[in-house]
Amino acid sequence: MARETTCTVSRREFLLGAGAGGAVALSGCVENVRSDPDSGGGQVIVKGSSTVYLISDLMAQEFMAPDDVNINVTVDSTGTGGGFKNFFCKDDSDVNGASRPITDEERTSCGESNVEPVEFQVGRDALTVAVNNEAEWVDCLTYEELSRIWRDERVERWSDVREEWPDEPIKLFGPAPTSGTYDWFNNNVIGEDYDHTSEHEQTEKDNIIIQGIENDPYAMGYFGYAYYSENRDRVKAVPVDDGSGKGCVEPTLENAQAGSYPMTRPLFIYVNRQSLARDPVFEFISFYLEEAATGLVSEVGYVPVDEATRDDNLAKLMLERP
Amino acid sequence: MPTGEAEWHGAESEVSQTRGRVFEALCLSATSIALVSVLVLLLYVANDAFKPLSADPGWHLVILVTLVLPAVGLALYYYRIDEPAGEVAYTVTGLPIVGFLLAGGLGVVFAELLAIDEYFALVIGVAAVVALLFAHTRLRPTAPLERVVLAPLLSIVVVFGTPPAAIAQFIGPDDWQLVVDPAVTVPGLGWHLDLGGFALTVPGLPYRIVSLPELVLKSPVLPLPSLQLLAALTLPIAGLAGWFVGRRHESRQDGLLATGLILVGGAATLALEPATGVAATTWLVVYTTTVVPLAVYVEGVYRRGQLAGLAFPVVLVAGGLAGAVLTRALGLAGPDVWLDWGYLTSAPNSDPALAGIYPALVGSIMLLIVVVMMTFPIGVGAAIYLEEYAPSSGLVGKFVTLIEINISNLAGVPSVVYGLLGLAVFIRWAQIPNGSIIVGGLTVGLLILPIVIIAAQEAIEAVPDSLRQASYGMGSTRWQTVRNIVLPEAMPGILTGTILALGRAIGETAPLLLVGIAASVRLAPNSFFDLGSAMPRQIFTWAFEPQAEFRYGVLAAGVVTLLVVLLVMNATAIVLRNKFERTNT
Numbered sequence: 001m002a003r004e005t006t007c008t009v010s011r012r013e014f015l016l017g018a019g020a021g022g023a024v025a026l027s028g029c030v031e032n033v034r035s036d037p038d039s040g041g042g043q044v045i046v047k048g049s050s051t052v053y054l055i056s057d058l059m060a061q062e063f064m065a066p067d068d069v070n071i072n073v074t075v076d077s078t079g080t081g082g083g084f085k086n087f088f089c090k091d092d093s094d095v096n097g098a099s100r101p102i103t104d105e106e107r108t109s110c111g112e113s114n115v116e117p118v119e120f121q122v123g124r125d126a127l128t129v130a131v132n133n134e135a136e137w138v139d140c141l142t143y144e145e146l147s148r149i150w151r152d153e154r155v156e157r158w159s160d161v162r163e164e165w166p167d168e169p170i171k172l173f174g175p176a177p178t179s180g181t182y183d184w185f186n187n188n189v190i191g192e193d194y195d196h197t198s199e200h201e202q203t204e205k206d207n208i209i210i211q212g213i214e215n216d217p218y219a220m221g222y223f224g225y226a227y228y229s230e231n232r233d234r235v236k237a238v239p240v241d242d243g244s245g246k247g248c249v250e251p252t253l254e255n256a257q258a259g260s261y262p263m264t265r266p267l268f269i270y271v272n273r274q275s276l277a278r279d280p281v282f283e284f285i286s287f288y289l290e291e292a293a294t295g296l297v298s299e300v301g302y303v304p305v306d307e308a309t310r311d312d313n314l315a316k317l318m319l320e321r322p
Numbered sequence: 323m324p325t326g327e328a329e330w331h332g333a334e335s336e337v338s339q340t341r342g343r344v345f346e347a348l349c350l351s352a353t354s355i356a357l358v359s360v361l362v363l364l365l366y367v368a369n370d371a372f373k374p375l376s377a378d379p380g381w382h383l384v385i386l387v388t389l390v391l392p393a394v395g396l397a398l399y400y401y402r403i404d405e406p407a408g409e410v411a412y413t414v415t416g417l418p419i420v421g422f423l424l425a426g427g428l429g430v431v432f433a434e435l436l437a438i439d440e441y442f443a444l445v446i447g448v449a450a451v452v453a454l455l456f457a458h459t460r461l462r463p464t465a466p467l468e469r470v471v472l473a474p475l476l477s478i479v480v481v482f483g484t485p486p487a488a489i490a491q492f493i494g495p496d497d498w499q500l501v502v503d504p505a506v507t508v509p510g511l512g513w514h515l516d517l518g519g520f521a522l523t524v525p526g527l528p529y530r531i532v533s534l535p536e537l538v539l540k541s542p543v544l545p546l547p548s549l550q551l552l553a554a555l556t557l558p559i560a561g562l563a564g565w566f567v568g569r570r571h572e573s574r575q576d577g578l579l580a581t582g583l584i585l586v587g588g589a590a591t592l593a594l595e596p597a598t599g600v601a602a603t604t605w606l607v608v609y610t611t612t613v614v615p616l617a618v619y620v621e622g623v624y625r626r627g628q629l630a631g632l633a634f635p636v637v638l639v640a641g642g643l644a645g646a647v648l649t650r651a652l653g654l655a656g657p658d659v660w661l662d663w664g665y666l667t668s669a670p671n672s673d674p675a676l677a678g679i680y681p682a683l684v685g686s687i688m689l690l691i692v693v694v695m696m697t698f699p700i701g702v703g704a705a706i707y708l709e710e711y712a713p714s715s716g717l718v719g720k721f722v723t724l725i726e727i728n729i730s731n732l733a734g735v736p737s738v739v740y741g742l743l744g745l746a747v748f749i750r751w752a753q754i755p756n757g758s759i760i761v762g763g764l765t766v767g768l769l770i771l772p773i774v775i776i777a778a779q780e781a782i783e784a785v786p787d788s789l790r791q792a793s794y795g796m797g798s799t800r801w802q803t804v805r806n807i808v809l810p811e812a813m814p815g816i817l818t819g820t821i822l823a824l825g826r827a828i829g830e831t832a833p834l835l836l837v838g839i840a841a842s843v844r845l846a847p848n849s850f851f852d853l854g855s856a857m858p859r860q861i862f863t864w865a866f867e868p869q870a871e872f873r874y875g876v877l878a879a880g881v882v883t884l885l886v887v888l889l890v891m892n893a894t895a896i897v898l899r900n901k902f903e904r905t906n907t
Binding site for chain 2: 046061072205
């Protein structure tokens with residue numbers, strides 16, 4: 001039989017090549033480095049709020065900057081609620097960024113899979129309401145007006161908010177219900193007695209909100225201050241009056257720090273208590289909490305925590321470590 | 323009109339050609355709309371990535387005079403007057419480019435996946451298996467079936483150890499610490515497995531048989547990494563090149579001489595480290611992938627006497643160097659490109675100027691390895707069964723037709739759906755960590771599996787039935803026919819189809835989002851179970867960064883990188899197809 005034809009040879013070579021490739025790939029599994037807990041390296045999975053994403057990402061970058069750090073901190077933005085529901089409470093992530101405190105349901109759901117969330121405040125955000133640059137008629141909005149615009153039974157036109165404003169429909173852009181920003185806005189601005197409207201363009205990507213506002217002169221939207229500070233010339237931020245007698249206050253980091261801007265909200269990270277037992281997670285969180293009081297946070301566009309909060313955080317970290 | 327004299331109907335009036343002309347024009351405009359829109363998109367992206375307008379006009383002028391005009395002139399000369407030399411010119415220019423890409427790929431492998439000493443040990447292990455099998459062929463030439471059984475057994479024992487280290491690690495590293503080292507033999511302990519509460523003890527297997535590569539790695543007298551590479555990488559390539567040259571010259575001596583020369587050249591690169599400060603291993607990899615193939619090819623050209631083609635790369639390099647020297651001397655600034663060496667080798671950064679794509683590039687390559695390992699055997703196997711073995715008549719035949727229709731439909735299912743499937747099957751059910759390379763690869767592999775099956779089926783179907791009949795007529799069995807006739811004939815088509823499907827796999831984003839591949843990953847994965855990123859996922863992240871530099875410059879550079887990888891893959895598909903077609907017909 002003609003065994004030694006050219007086809008047989010090339011086939012054998014091909015098989016050999018494929019076998020060698022397979023061997024290389026398999027030995028890739030053998031020499032596990034970071035996913036192997038004994039290796040000295042490690043992995044930290046951070047999910048959650050798109051607002052806190054910007055801080056966590058910068059923290060990860062600074063934490064991993066020294067060459068000898070073999071810890072892979074991966075950061076993802078899934079929205080506060082999305083992160084809790086799909087990853088953190090299923091024990092699929094170590095840290096969840098949150099732009100609002102965890103809810104009781106989330107705590108229960110986490111408890112069912114033995115995930116014990118530990119809360120740390122890592123900064124403050126000045127939630128910003130923005131309109132199109134051409135909307136020169138708006139120079140202040142009260143909580144009452146914002147609530148009427150964004151609640152479920154909302155007013156449809158600018159002239160319905162104030163009579164002197166144009167008789168045009170208000171186009172709304174805002175975060176999705178999985179977002180902590182959405183929940184915070186609903187509870188604190190719209191009011192807990194009302195539901196957030198579902199007639200707005202929903203997105204987890206704050207740039208899309210800015211883009212939407214930019215392209216429609218009668219649009220309005222809200223998002224974290226960091227996105228406004230990077231896009232000041234594209235949209236116009238509206239000063240807000242919460243009705244407590246302080247009048248209209250502009251969204252700036254100074255006003256947020258001084259506490260005069262009403263829509264200032266705390267930003268949190270939640271850490272799985274079991275994960276803290278792992279050195280890479282503990283080291284990263286120590287670094288994070290230490291740096292949360294420094295310029296790193298304001299570099300992104302948020303307000304750092306004060307030193308008392310930082311010290312509280314670090315003490316809590318030591319206490320909570322299993 | 324039956325008349326006696328034949329008369330042309332409509333001799334005085336013409337048939338209207340208007341409809342035909344209009345149809346042709348419509349087709350032409352459809353083609354041009356498609357081409358122009360793609361071209362505009364590519365130009366737009368390339369403009370963002372390279373920012374050619376940021377350069378001095380003088381810089382463009384100098385480059386035009388020193389590099390572009392001579393190259394275009396020479397190309398025109400080849401095209402008009404000396405076409406064979408043109409072929410030499412583009413091969414001799416393309417070879418180093420492919421070689422450098424290959425060197426980059428190897429560099430990534432050695433840096434992230436498989437350290438040089440691990441590779442060296444593995445090569446020794448594989449070589450031992452091949453040598454043992456070869457010896458078996460010599461000793462017992464009439465027992466091919468025995469070899470079929472022996473080959474996988476030997477590979478496992480020699481290359482992976484018994485039980486294989488990967489499996490041992492899955493079972494539980496704690497229990498293995500006792501027995502992983504042959505030095506620590508615990509007599510009478512037995513082979514103990516703890517499968518999460520379910521314990522299994524095999525008496526009489528006192529310790530794990532360590533594989534040859536592990537033994538090599540533990541050896542106290544490992545040579546320098548550069549010497550390891552010389553032995554494990556340059557030596558096989560030199561042997562291959564020597565065999566090739568020997569066949570071309572029809573002289574075994576010339577072949578041996580070529581092998582020797584290549585090895586001497588490789589050893590000479592070791593002297594470059596002290597001279598240049600660049601590691602000897604880097605020089606050796608570049609030498610092996612770039613200089614060696616080029617030298618072998620140029621030797622052939624020299625033999626045939628087609629030296630005119632060799633002028634082209636010389637003109638390119640000399641023009642580039644002259645341009646660089648002149649622009650520097652005249653102080654003309656080049657374009658401020660996003661896509662540069664730093665971009666390819668650094669991690670994503672919150673500062674656009676420092677941002678790079680390296681971890682995502684490595685992640686994409688590893689993802690593709692997983693995809694290939696999964697889809698190629700399963701896809702081609704399924705296609706062979708469906709085309710060659712599955713019954714085509716009766717009730718079962720109808721069932722097979724139903725399955726084939728389903729596969730075609732699966733090829734059109736949106737990728738998000740596959741993402742959900744991957745989430746449900748691999749993460750929730752099989753408990754593979756979310757965001758890891760293997761989960762991404764398996765999910766994207768599922769996505770392109772139907773495409774691979776269909777492409778392979780079509781390639782197998784295209785093999786003429788007369789070939790099969792002839793093979794049966796010679797007395798071959800069905801297995802012999804499939805192995806010797808159908809598969810070699812269909813292989814170019816199968817490979818092309820698979821590589822084009824891989825092109826789709828490398829660009830998929832939606833399934834990766836669903837299986838939790840993270841937005842920002844700063845370390846390249848160095849195992850398939852590590853968390854990793856992929857190029858399209860990284861591009862998606864950049865598209866939503868607050869700063870505009872990300873959304874335009876950095877993102878565009880990422881798109882260009884992805885396109886280049888894609889083009890290289892498609893070019894490989896074409897070369898493979900041509901190569902196989904040439905050798906098999």
